[in-house]
Amino acid sequence: MQLSRNDSNIRFLTDAFPSVDFRLYQSNDPDRFISCFIATFPDPDPEPDAWLEITSLIAVDFQASLTNDFATWNIYLALVFPRPISRHLKYKIESNRFALRKMVLTSKEESLEKSDLVLETIEDMILGNDLKLRPASSESLPFSGSSFVREIISSTVAIPADTKEKSILTRRQHIAELLSRISQP
Template structure:
């Protein structure tokens, strides 16, 4: 069963301020209801140089001006800042952005499609809630038998699968393991 992610767009002055000050083409602030309430701020750029020049500044502005809207610990811990640009984000820049842990979790991706309601749901499912992942049980494909090439396993594997779990047999195995391993040290 796929969980429907509910969100609403929040209109705040900070959205327009960011567009005007930092060369971004669009800013959307979403309040998402998935397990709890949290915020996702989507910032779009038309070019990599604009993203590279502005993402740190936007991150700082969000940390200072948006924190007043975060009421619960859950909201504070789960603030997402998604940077989208019309072209492929270079790996080095993507790494730098996504590994910056100041104030929010960040994602930097190519997204040249219009941010429709369906596209926003796809983005939330893909990058945040993982509700696009389908897990089906496959008992046939799971092996319940342990295997290893280790010296210890070679000595105990027969005892592990026997019904008789007497302490004497394990004591003998332990002595044998100590002998074998003392030669390796």
């Protein structure tokens, strides 16, 4: 999945905050629709509640018009500031759960203001593009094949699930036995 720029729906933001540079990136996957707004502030000390007003505008003018539930809950706002903001404000912004998820980025260098680097950072944060998945070999697992799993499933059916002392001890013994088998070479 990739995010592509689509600034056709952001006039409501640029009209309200003309000094802030807004961009909108959306996923190219119709089944997993993601929208990410980027707001780059030119002022090193922006209005403290500007992020809250931007969030509200996105919720009312953009989010409310979406019909897909998945798309409605997968909206992100990246706020890019020209220098670090206070830890308290950053925490307040990023932990706010109203309407969409928010991220705070700091452009310590001019290069972060370039859309490619901002987009790469956001893709890493949202899509996990920096994650590398490697298949595990069956030899590295403590059990090979599915016979061990089948044995676990079939043996747990006979274990009582009530809260009697005897049942609790039986479950503990069974778990201990399974753990010892897994840890053996």
